[in-house]
Amino acid sequence: MTEPDQVCPIILCGGSGTRLWPLSRKSYPKQFAQILGDRSLFQQAALRFGQGGFAAPTIVTGSDFRFIVTEQLAEVGIRPGTILIEPEPRNTAPAILAAVLALVSRNPDAPDPIVLIAPSDHSIPDSAAFGDAVARGRAAAAQGKIVTFGITPDRPETGYGYLELAARPGADGAPVDLLRFVEKPEADRARAMLASGNFLWNAGIFLARASDLVAAFRQDAPDVLAPVERSLAAARADLGFLRLDPAAFAQAPSISVDYAVMEKAPNLAVVPFSAGWSDLGDWDAVWREQPTDADGVALSGPAAAIDCHDTLLRAESEGQVLIGIGLDNMIAVAMPDAVLVAPKDRAQDVKKAVDLLKARGQRQAETLPRDYRPWGWYETLVLGPRFQVKRIVVNPGAALSLQSHHHRSEHWIVVEGTARVTVDDKVQLLGENQSVYIPLGAVHRMENPGKVPMVLIEVQTGSYLGEDDIVRYDDIYARGQGAKG
Amino acid sequence: MTEPDQVCPIILCGGSGTRLWPLSRKSYPKQFAQILGDRSLFQQAALRFGQGGFAAPTIVTGSDFRFIVTEQLAEVGIRPGTILIEPEPRNTAPAILAAVLALVSRNPDAPDPIVLIAPSDHSIPDSAAFGDAVARGRAAAAQGKIVTFGITPDRPETGYGYLELAARPGADGAPVDLLRFVEKPEADRARAMLASGNFLWNAGIFLARASDLVAAFRQDAPDVLAPVERSLAAARADLGFLRLDPAAFAQAPSISVDYAVMEKAPNLAVVPFSAGWSDLGDWDAVWREQPTDADGVALSGPAAAIDCHDTLLRAESEGQVLIGIGLDNMIAVAMPDAVLVAPKDRAQDVKKAVDLLKARGQRQAETLPRDYRPWGWYETLVLGPRFQVKRIVVNPGAALSLQSHHHRSEHWIVVEGTARVTVDDKVQLLGENQSVYIPLGAVHRMENPGKVPMVLIEVQTGSYLGEDDIVRYDDIYARGQGAKG
Incomplete structure (x- = not known):
């Protein structure tokens, strides 16, 4: 049962990308892999909400990942609320809405809950600071704002979307009204935004009353709301999972929550967050987040560097050593069934490796041993x-x-x-x-x-x-x- | 039995280096690994002498490798003559002398055999051309010359010793008298030697009458001859191997055949050989010998290159894919228990990787799974x-x-x-x-x-x-x- 003052986390873990191949594969995507430390990103997200102030998390995942979810939660001793199975990936809007509706329908007589929408495929090393940020956003959410979290940028990143604030955030970190969402910028624009101080990175995390989220969908995305309501009404319990109805869910458009409702909503506020965040979008981003030595070398597993600089060397299996000699700005990731080597500035092209292996019919493209x-x-x-x-x-x-x-x-x-x-x-x-x-x-x-x-x-x-x-x-x-x- | 006109090959396969790690390890050195094609270098050497004109090979190896030798010979259907076990590595002079003496003592009443001393850790792709070169050297050997083989250089290599000839070799490839051995040169000197045409690479292959080799040792290296004779006299047959006596063998100095006798011998001639040879001394040399595509990329096993140039990508196990993206002049060698990544111009430093692993006590330094x-x-x-x-x-x-x-x-x-x-x-x-x-x-x-x-x-x-x-x-x-x- 949810305490009245608890925030209800909704953890999204149905996604799958290719840019952290070979560690992350379609059969075992990034959020379930041990990218930083000995917990998966999904486990780190779940543990972030294991502290006081949060109800048991509602989880949205794909059918193929449901037993990974239960096993990984069991490993860290977390009992989930509902685990919702999305029949197919339809981007974030249908998944988030389904989770919000499921949460409400589970406790129909409870007061309107405040929900926290949390992707599980990024890194927030400081859980306490994140808890503080959520606390700073609570009052605004309780008053009907949809609160988003804006990451204080430390570089003119062109790979993220930005949030333009109505004013520079104050030292108290209090919510500031959102002016508009900004698409991934060109380099010049990114430098200008970094200099201005009114622009934060969009982390895709939202805090709001369930009723306000549903109202936003009713207002701006009724084409998402109707099929998702039907898919939940026809959902089927299966071994502790709740399977959304496939036929109804397939009628929802595949659309992100930003496009579907957030960019149209008039009631958005931003809580600034500066304690560290990364989307770990490619191996270059992982290198930035791992601890490095004085030469900028980040090692994990039985890896060793000889005369290397600004390089990431990851040996993912205890039984396999990885040695780099004289490498500069390189990435090497070794697994018993697959090895990747590339310069850091080609990190975005790792998906080409996956495409190549798929074209050749090699199982390493998508599945782990x-x-x-x-x-x-x-x-x-x-x-x-x-x-x-x-x-x-x-x-x-x-x-x-x-x-x-x-x-x-x-x-x-x-x-x-x-x-x-x-x-x-x-x-x-x-x-x-x-x-x-x-x-x-x-x-x-x-x-x-x-x-x-x-x-x-x-x-x-x-x-x-x-x-x-x-x-x-x-x-x-x-x-x-x-x-x- | 040896036919009177057959050349008796002596194959040396007791050595072990570190520069082709991780494929070559102390427990399974380079000559036994499949570096080029699906036969080991040792098997390729043995097959080179499998054609007519050669007697069954005498083989010198270390105790740890004796069953690798017998298994690899069985795989290619070659029956060896004597397999001699050197109790410890003492460089090439004691090993070669022991093999020559063993060959003579096996057929004491046969005419003085012509022996061919052949290292097994290099590549000679054209066996027929090599057979021709041996044939060109036979008459000189039969007349008392020690014939060495000089490789026509195609680049100012600083990693090899050279042979200075008394005259430019003729188009007929007939033997030319040797003036002197030249140590590994500086770059300027190497360029001058390449331009002159009178200098060939020293491949460490020798053709001579057994009696002339023994005489050379008696003349210039009696300190090698005496203990090696004793170690052979006290040798012990063991399951088809002939084990040299360890105590006697240990008294022989550890010295190369070049230093011990060849550089002092007055009767050396050189047969030029231009049909391709490599000592495969490091991964850069292996890259030069493997077939490459138009971008200079050499692949073996389930390896693939995306936008790579002048790069060697070797996946040594069928179960492990290796993908390189955007690599230039790099080497990557992947095995299920060890992976190496380095620029080609750091190929000589691979031994540092082995030293590092040894210092850490990791078994991958020296042994294969x-x-x-x-x-x-x-x-x-x-x-x-x-x-x-x-x-x-x-x-x-x-x-x-x-x-x-x-x-x-x-x-x-x-x-x-x-x-x-x-x-x-x-x-x-x-x-x-x-x-x-x-x-x-x-x-x-x-x-x-x-x-x-x-x-x-x-x-x-x-x-x-x-x-x-x-x-x-x-x-x-x-x-x-x-x-x-």
């Missing part, structure tokens, strides 16, 4: 001509479907935790170091009845080892024949 | 807190030692070929898709009784998984307690 499923995750350790070895991790209480295969046998060896294994008519518990054989054609299931993750090594042998050789008899996640996992 | 043993090889697929998964490949007819462990149990699953498995008193044959469990403490052995390699997945569980937890009861390779494998 680790595959997340309702029950946990797996990764292929080695794929041979007639065999495959997988590591499978099953969450406590989770179960794979009851299934059989036409073309392969499987050996399962439990190496951590406890498994409950069904093979045809026999059910048995396997502890660490116990194994079982699943003959070709046998009906089988793997479950984790325990309280800790169960780790199992699976050795498959057979003439065809594709994920689609699966006959499903029963699935607690209600997936069909040939579906994966 | 794949570990070669008398019986085949293994690699770790995943190492967890209390488990490890390995892929083990056992050569036909080979056997691991009879052993037990104090701290781990093992599950073995055969995925290719057939295994004969001993567990305590029980011996059984396992085919593809069969498995066996080795309890902690059980005495066990794995053998491949078949005609094709046997591939097995081993899942270990236990509190300590180090290679030194091994009690050995019997070993066809005569290794002791705690020795690996």
